[in-house]
Amino acid sequence: MAVVTGYGTGYKDPAALNPVSAVFAEGTEKSINSQISIANGDSATSVYYVGKVPSNALISPRSNVFVPATAGLTDYSLGFTGAPKALMSSVDVHLGGTFSAVSAVAVTNYIQRAWQLAGLASDPGGMLDVFVTLGAAAGAAALVHNEIIFKKA
Known part of the structure; x- marks a missing residue:
């Protein structure tokens, strides 16, 4: 075993030429707090728009769906x-509770920007729509709260 000194993405390695990206070291945290109303009988493939995030934002692993x-x-x-399943992919939420809004994102991808999570080849700039898609029909009405926390420079 060796003793090492390492540097995270939020700390500048003294040997590196480039500075740390501001979003990693001093990002401003913002959030979308959006409730969607699902009606009894809303069918599979129903879509509910939750909000917009900057394309270069980092989506926080602390984001939740209630x-x-x-x-x-x-x-x-x-x-x-x-990429309709980029953050949460076909999660069974019928018993209720709090669910990670980024359960489909691997820990190694927590440093990816929203445009990367959306599967885009380059940053288009501007804002990206965040939305919910049902893969099965709702058997009852529900008011679902989506809290999408993101960081931007």
């Missing part, structure tokens, strides 16, 4: 245009 027990909500996804 769901009451709701019959039929067995396939709840959260993502972006072109």
Whole structure:
């Protein structure tokens, strides 16, 4: 075993030429707090727009979805245009509770920008839509709260 000195993405390595990206070292935290109303009988492939995030934002792993027990909500996804399951992929939320809004994101990808999580080849700039898609019909009505926490420079 060796003793090492390492530097995280939020701390500048003294030997590095480039500075640390501001979003990693001093990012401003913001959030979307958006409730969506799901009606009894809303069918599979129903879409609910939650909000917008800057394309270069980091989505926080502390983001959550709060769901009451709701019959039929067995396939709840959260993502972006072109990547509707990028953040949450087909999660069964019918028993209710608090769910990670980034359960589909691997820990190694927590430093990826929203545009990267959306599967885009480059940063388009501007804002990206965040939305929910149902993969199964709702068997009851529910008011679901989505808290998407993001950091930007």
